Amino acid sequence: MELLYYPGCSVEYTAKAFDQSARAVCRKLGVELKELDDWNCCGATTYMSVRELVSHGNSARNLALAEKAGHTQMVAVCPACHTVLHKTNYYMEEDPKFSELIRKGLKAAGLDYTGSVLVRHLIDIIVNDIGLDAVRANVVKPLSGLKVAAYHGCMLTRPFGSIDSTERPTIMDRLLEALGAEPVEYPLTAKCCGGMVMNTETEKTVPVVAGLLKCACDRGADCIVVACPLCHMNLDFYQPEANRYLGGDCAMPIVYFTQLAGLAFGLSPEELGFGGELVSTRKLVTQYA
């Protein structure tokens, strides 16, 4: 099966382990991720803060390119990309006047979009389309005894709830169980990591990350599993600040769900982008690779 893939800016560089492991895991599951040609930035949470219509217009260019290439589905790995592209889609569908304006913009660029592309997140494809039975069938090195805090974050499910509960999602727990890992009770699973505000208001957002870190430590997790480049960045990069805030010294590896799936599928740590993080994952990788 071939699936149209929207990588997003973060996974090109800072979160390239996510891109690498997503492609490798999909290949193992019989899915080839085909990159959308010449995609542009979705605008994340930032472009929208300055210009509304243009932001949706930029986002819609990607949908138009996907439609032009004859696709009815496009998969994203970054929850912000997923939510932003999905939001443009949804607003265009919900409001014909809004749709007309966006299409005016697209037409000026020789493009158009009629609303035929469904934007999905990779975890939704893996769990709900490919299915956990197929996942189990590919497990050669079960993650037995690995205690994981499955951290879903915000935009994987909010605001649309198209993948799972907006309050208490479990999709990642279910996937990790199928890989043989043991999800710990993690009540903060859908709480925000601070997002982009971390970059500009670090001292006010570190407490948010500290809470997430402490909860995972207290529950005995060996790692926090994420589905978002920004969650990864905030938990991994700002862990020293979070530890200073807590007065603790918790060294918590932060990994993408695709990296753990890859290990369980018997893929090599190099193929999965391990080693490209700040808090070491070596112990975990040595044990399960």
Next chain:
Amino acid sequence: MPRGELAKTPPADRLSPDELKRVFLDDVYALPGGERIDLCIQCGTCSASCPTASYMEYSPREIIAALRAGLLGRVLHSNTQWMCTSCYTCTVRCPQEIKITDLMYELKRLGIKYGYTDKHSRAAEMARIFVDLTNRRGRNQETELMMRYYMTRPAAAMANAARGLKMLLQGRLPLPGTGKTIKGLDEMRKIRETLERIEAEKLAKEGSK
């Protein structure tokens, strides 16, 4: 937004409280489902759900209270909307289904457009650089984004330098200027210019009311 727009903020409020309320509501009503703002019952679920409300000068609930009292200008001058992480918890919990996150975006845009935003606002500065980079490259190259942001903030840059270097060695930060530029930049420019013209026409119509 052109360079320097934030720095050209006028000293006094450009809009009267009534005008501000009208412009804000016109924009909000234009959002899909935007008219639901009128249904706010001031229950405070949004404020209680917000991960950063304790750092906001006005909590999400107070925004709508301020709007009704004709005090929206105070909110626009505050840090409130710039502390919003866009986590959408308020939006999914609001019993009246008001899209509060969208209101936050609208406040950010109005603040910039009418010069309420503090010209030293770090988040607004970050947003300005982000938009500029996206317009110039089609993608947002994070190294360039952070380096331009850190240029005027040496203390923050120093605090993160060692970790930045490690990321550079891991190949996770492209050298500035080496990031990809998309082929369809011209398409993006045409989309942008067309939609900016539509926004400007809308604004002119609002002004003549």
